[in-house]
């Protein structure tokens with residue numbers, strides 16, 4: 001693939017509702033899309049999922065797009081790339097910035113798929129026709145509001161509920177949901193808000209038959225999670241703490257988690273995520289695909305990864321209308337009657353990017369050419 005053009009589209013989009021976690025709240029979502037174009041005119045699209053601030057990770061849309069502009073774009077425009085593994089080898093000397101790398105990698109994979117007549121699911125070894133859709137619900141102003149949102153999502157057909165928790169908003173909401181909806185598939189995500197001093201609360205949460213507790217302790221910890229994991233019966237799932245395949249191997253040795261939330265943007269790419277999925281399956285660690293409030297572009301890659309046979313829990317991949325009034329892809333991602341999303345088999349990401357909407361939400365555009 002000889003890339004002659006790399007473009008960044010900076011959009012500002014509004015989530016339908018505020019999304020609050022233990023690390024902060026978003027409503028105005030900065031969205032950065034990457035478009036690559038090769039010499040024959042074929043294109044590929046990817047999405048940078050970094051948020052406005054360094055809260056989930058150190059990356060922000062601003063710092064990461066600077067890394068793309070100054071360091072990744074020149075690499076991609078300089079040489080002819082045989083396949084996307086070659087891209088990974090070339091960007092490996094850039095330390096960190098997995099979200100920046102993933103955004104460009106996705107665009108190259110989409111392009112590669114379009115040129116070779118392969119879907120992203122084909123490329124990652126996906127086998128499923130549809131993937132199980134769960135939904136992640138933010139921290140609400142009241143328990144009543146939370147319970148009513150859970151009810152709506154269950155009615156829409158979502159197959160698993162995840163709620164965000166933080167100290168002071170944990171046992172009570174979980175109890176309220178159990179009291180009201182009984183034995184539904186339910187899990188919690190703390191985004192690193194607890195420490196081992198919170199054992200009392202964590203022990204209480206352990207009594208609610210949760211599918212898992214996601215990232216209870218610090219975002220960069222593996223050791224304390226291994227201590228916690230021995231004290232609880234509920235499986236621990238790691239998100240933030242697993243940034244590389246090496247982290248997963250250490251987590252396995254230490255017994256820090258039973259399950260991993262695989263987010264391609266956190267681990268540096270779709271192909272890296274595939275590798276982590278395969279290793280998780282080999283080690284007997286459960287796996288599912290997490291989200292970062294993506295538009296329909298990033299969502300396409302999540303759906304493809306979730307069709308991988310190593311995925312054995314419901315995913316944080318909801319339909320377009322869960323976050324967006326108007327998604328920027330056609331067709332938008334739609335929940336089927338059994339709470340799944342269909343895995344496209346067309347070449348590339350399998351959805352069309354709506355340039356009319358890109359225009360509508362565009363704040364800034366940056367272009368590099370060969």
Ligand code: OSB
Nearest residue numbers: 056136239290291292293294316
């Ligand atoms: O921790 O999984 C997380 C969203 C933004 C940042 C971190 C997380 C999340 C979610 C939502 O839980 C996942 C989604 O629906 O895209």
Ligand code: MG
Nearest residue numbers: 189214215239
């Ligand atoms: Mg998480």
